Amino acid sequence: TGSMPLDDARLDAIEEALIAADLGPAVAGRIRDRLADVKFAKGIDEAGLRAAVAAEVTAVMAPVAKALQVTAFPRPHVILVVGVNGSGKTTTIAKLARRFTEADYTVMLAAGDTFRAAAIAQLKIWAERIGVPVISGEQGADAAGLAFEALKAARAAGSDVLIIDTAGRLQNKAGLMDELAKMRRVIQKLSPAAPHDTVLVLDATTGQNALNQIEVFRDIAKVTGLVMTKLDGSARGGVLVAAAERFRLPIHAIGVGEGMDDLRPFTAEEFADALTGTS
Amino acid sequence: MFDSLSDRLGSVFEKLRGRGALTELDVRAAMREVRIALLEADVALSVVKQFIDEVTERAIGAEVVRSVTPGQQVVKIVNDALVSLLGGDAPEGDNQLNIDVTPPAVIMMVGLQGSGKTTTTAKLAKFLTEKKAKKVLMASLDVARPAAQEQLRVLGEQTKVATLPIIAGQQPVAIAERARQTAKLQGFDVVLLDTAGRLNVDTALMAEMAAIAGATKPDEILLVVDALTGQDAVNVASAFKAEVPLTGVVLTRMDGDARGGAALSMRAVTERPIKFAGTGEKLDALEAFDAQRVAGRILGM
Ligand SMILES: Nc1nc2c(ncn2[C@@H]2O[C@H](COP(=O)(O)OP(=O)(O)OP(=O)(O)O)[C@@H](O)[C@H]2O)c(=O)[nH]1
Ligand SMILES: Nc1nc2c(ncn2[C@@H]2O[C@H](COP(=O)(O)OP(=O)(O)OP(=O)(O)O)[C@@H](O)[C@H]2O)c(=O)[nH]1
Ligand SMILES: [K+]
Numbered sequence: 001t002g003s004m005p006l007d008d009a010r011l012d013a014i015e016e017a018l019i020a021a022d023l024g025p026a027v028a029g030r031i032r033d034r035l036a037d038v039k040f041a042k043g044i045d046e047a048g049l050r051a052a053v054a055a056e057v058t059a060v061m062a063p064v065a066k067a068l069q070v071t072a073f074p075r076p077h078v079i080l081v082v083g084v085n086g087s088g089k090t091t092t093i094a095k096l097a098r099r100f101t102e103a104d105y106t107v108m109l110a111a112g113d114t115f116r117a118a119a120i121a122q123l124k125i126w127a128e129r130i131g132v133p134v135i136s137g138e139q140g141a142d143a144a145g146l147a148f149e150a151l152k153a154a155r156a157a158g159s160d161v162l163i164i165d166t167a168g169r170l171q172n173k174a175g176l177m178d179e180l181a182k183m184r185r186v187i188q189k190l191s192p193a194a195p196h197d198t199v200l201v202l203d204a205t206t207g208q209n210a211l212n213q214i215e216v217f218r219d220i221a222k223v224t225g226l227v228m229t230k231l232d233g234s235a236r237g238g239v240l241v242a243a244a245e246r247f248r249l250p251i252h253a254i255g256v257g258e259g260m261d262d263l264r265p266f267t268a269e270e271f272a273d274a275l276t277g278t279s
Numbered sequence: 280m281f282d283s284l285s286d287r288l289g290s291v292f293e294k295l296r297g298r299g300a301l302t303e304l305d306v307r308a309a310m311r312e313v314r315i316a317l318l319e320a321d322v323a324l325s326v327v328k329q330f331i332d333e334v335t336e337r338a339i340g341a342e343v344v345r346s347v348t349p350g351q352q353v354v355k356i357v358n359d360a361l362v363s364l365l366g367g368d369a370p371e372g373d374n375q376l377n378i379d380v381t382p383p384a385v386i387m388m389v390g391l392q393g394s395g396k397t398t399t400t401a402k403l404a405k406f407l408t409e410k411k412a413k414k415v416l417m418a419s420l421d422v423a424r425p426a427a428q429e430q431l432r433v434l435g436e437q438t439k440v441a442t443l444p445i446i447a448g449q450q451p452v453a454i455a456e457r458a459r460q461t462a463k464l465q466g467f468d469v470v471l472l473d474t475a476g477r478l479n480v481d482t483a484l485m486a487e488m489a490a491i492a493g494a495t496k497p498d499e500i501l502l503v504v505d506a507l508t509g510q511d512a513v514n515v516a517s518a519f520k521a522e523v524p525l526t527g528v529v530l531t532r533m534d535g536d537a538r539g540g541a542a543l544s545m546r547a548v549t550e551r552p553i554k555f556a557g558t559g560e561k562l563d564a565l566e567a568f569d570a571q572r573v574a575g576r577i578l579g580m
């Protein structure tokens with residue numbers, strides 16, 4: 001189709017597409033208004049319009065795209081991985097471990113989900129596949145104590161990175177959230193700067209509740225960055241746009257599959273293109 | 280931000296107190312607020328549109344009872360429509376499992392990755408064993424996720440429900456057939472098939488799911504959905520429905536604080552009852568779905 005004026009019907013269609021991608025009605029409405037403000041004097045064709053929307057999204061997302069880096073000195077760089085149930089924490093840990101080992105860092109894992117059935121076995125299988133050691137205890141053991149032991153072990157082994165798994169928990173469960181705060185305190189007895197990163201793993205299928213998740217996990221578990229999983233499905237994860245506007249937390253990577261190589265860097269352009277169907 | 284629909288509508292109707300009936304204009308103004316409230320609750324856009332059309336028609340001309348504000352009247356109309364769509368007026372028994380068949384009854388659990396299938400399998404097994412005095416067998420057909428079969432085995436120990444012995448390397452359809460056969464030979468009343476998580480866009484795994492269903496002819500195929508799900512709910516519901524004959528939905532993580540609009544999307548798209556709600560990680564955290572309560576929650580009341 002050729003160039004056409006940007007009328008209400010076309011703006012409505014854009015707004016609806018953004019809502020369907022989980023940006024939420026407020027953010028979708030704001031992007032619509034910004035587009036309406038631009039005077040496309042000669043009209044604009046469909047491809048151009050998509051690109052204009054993608055540019056709006058890219059502008060919001062570009063400042064938060066930031067890879068995880070191993071910077072701690074002394075080592076190890078401690079990464080605590082948190083999130084609601086089933087979001088993809090354990091799998092993301094496997095993917096991160098894989099990426100770090102490929103970059104020649106030595107990695108150790110800690111099986112800090114001592115609650116869910118076979119959570120320890122799950123992480124152990126990943127560790128074996130990747131070829132990294134894992135510190136684990138018994139199911140039902142104290143997670144904070146396990147994290148403490150793992151940090152001691154990672155130090156003794158001279159590991160560059162220690163990644164700690166945690167049990168999934170919904171952010172409205174105060175008692176379970178407090179356990180994360182306790183985990184931090186216990187780790188900090190050994191290393192005051194740890195955890196150097198606290199990564200919240202979000203599931204792309206999640207809707208507007210992701211915003212509450214970020215807010216509460218940030219306040220209680222001191223989340224420093226985000227990973228979004230399951231972007232290989234039909235969900236577009238648009239709630240990240242609202243999150244970037246509101247919280248400005250770095251987005252480190254995205255999960256695009258169940259395998260250990262299915263982690264990609266987060267880039268604003270690619271995310272915006274996938275969201276708007278530009279590519 | 281308005282917290283509840285009542286607040287939103289309160290401001291829309293402030294000037295309209297004491298009117299006899301709602302005009303079309305009043306109703307349309309109110310429905311714009313209802314639309315936003317539903318979208319913020321994650322009801323899928325296509326479902327919202329259809330719902331708004333239906334409710335607008337019902338609300339135009341509705342009598343505003345003198346003692347209530349027009350806002351409350353609209354909330355009531357919206358709420359009643361929601362309850363009815365969520366299955367609130369469905370006949371008693373609609374939410375029951377169809378397991379009183381020639382044994383073994385086969386129940387198959389399907390859904391996206393991490394939605395809660397394995398946990399819900401164990402919860403249902405415990406419920407059927409303890410509350411319905413059924414002899415239950417659980418089998419994990421998940422050969423994809425590390426330690427998935429081990430997870431169900433451990434849950435079997437915790438609930439004291441039998442699990443099908445694991446045979447390394449056996450593929451899902453073969454496991455399903457073995458489960459059904461074992462249940463038949465050993466006199467189980469119900470066999471629960473826990474399947475691997477799969478994306479609706481993964482054609483190979485969707486076909487595998489259809490093959491499992493084809494081989495075992497389940498009496499129940501339950502779509503297990505996370506209550507935190509956003510707009511993707513429609514894609515998921517329509518894709519799974521197109522692939523296998525779903526008989527119901529289980530909504531997990533209702534113990535969270537999500538508005539749970541996915542419930543409405545699921546119901547509208549699958550046209551199947553939501554049979555249970557998962558309300559926690561513990562194995563007794565399974566409840567009958569309560570349409571009234573969920574409607575209130577979606578509207579923030
Ligand atoms: N398609 C797809 N599946 C994923 C991705 N990440 C994780 N999964 C799957 O999602 C499911 C849950 O992943 P886990 O890593 O166990 O999630 P978790 O957050 O550790 O879960 P809990 O420990 O139970 O809270 C598994 O079936 C994973 O294979 C992804 O990026 N894409
Ligand atoms: N809070 C809460 N957690 C739940 C509920 N149902 C399941 N979970 C948790 O969600 C996570 C994933 O549950 P699973 O049963 O492993 O999910 P699944 O669908 O089998 O996952 P895959 O097999 O990887 O696709 C676990 O941490 C469960 O404890 C629920 O109703 N409430
Ligand atoms: K999920």
Ligand SMILES: [Mg+2]
Pocket residue numbers: 089090091113119165166167168
């Ligand atoms: Mg885990």
Ligand SMILES: [Mg+2]
Pocket residue numbers: 396397398421427473474475476
């Ligand atoms: Mg499972």
